[in-house]
């Protein structure tokens with residue numbers, strides 16, 4: 001019996017626009033019977049997780065990823081014994097077709113993950129940056145949207161040079177990025193879909209197991225809650241013609257619990273909670289802390305996420321704000337300092 005059978009988590013997606021090349025369809029999502037459906041399926045989390053990975057299209061480059069991970073972890077394990085953090089960044093997509101033209105996306109520019117990566121490196125961590133393709137990248141935040149075309153200009157037919165206005169920013173970005181990557185302190189792994197993201201997160205977690213409490217997970221990516229299992233997905237582009245698009249999505253198993261319990265049980269785990277209604281934010285963060293046994297949940301509200309966050313742990317709620325008196329006033333600066341201290345205290349217990 002396929003694990004998805006019997007679930008009635010049905011999302012009715014209504015076309016509001018005709019399709020364009022990518023999913024620029026405006027979709028109205030109507031969620032029906034979600035909780036009931038999952039309970040009625042009678043599956044354990046373990047079965048749901050198995051079903052998810054069973055149905056996922058295998059990564060085409062998993063050997064290469066494993067090799068990169070092993071090298072990276074070995075290099076940072078001894079003799080330096082560095083702490084290693086896996087930073088996840090950007091939103092995952094849930095494809096609607098196997099030869100994907102359309103997908104449901106999750107909001108995240110990748111700014112949080114990219115900025116945090118820079119501060120983790122400053123704090124002495126080695127960073128595995130698991131990021132959505134074409135989202136914000138570490139060290140590139142001061143560059144314009146289209147750096148290649150805006151930062152450079154031709155001098156003659158065969159030569160180009162950096163425009164004066166960007167020369168410092170370009171130099172800094174290239175030097176800092178090169179130092180981190182060539183120095184073996186930054187490993188960047190891209191994903192697009194929820195299938196790629198979760199398979200890669202599992203591979204990373206399994207290879208970081210040997211690090212015990214020196215490992216940290218900083219899960220800032222916005223991860224799909226619903227997906228279409230691969231075997232239920234149509235192969236070709238869904239044709240327009242009807243004004244109603246009926247697609248069944250099922251809930252993505254709650255992998256945070258699995259990460260904590262099975263994949264990397266000694267790692268220090270931080271997840272994020274995003275809400276648009278500040279009245280429910282802290283309760284939701286508290287609930288996630290308990291449910292997934294996280295060491296901390298960073299609560300942020302959409303409109304103020306770049307100015308302030310609240311770090312929720314079992315014994316306190318600490319508001320972290322950016323320091324507006326500083327030139328680089330990123331909220332990630334004090335946030336990473338705080339989390340790095342908490343991680344150090346946590347690791348001490350294992351000595």
Ligand code: PAZ
Nearest residue numbers: 108109110111112220222272273274
């Ligand atoms: O990527 P970004 O800087 O635009 O936004 C960051 C964020 C809001 C996606 C992140 O801080 C976050 O809350 N991630 C988890 C989202 C969630 O609750 O699924």
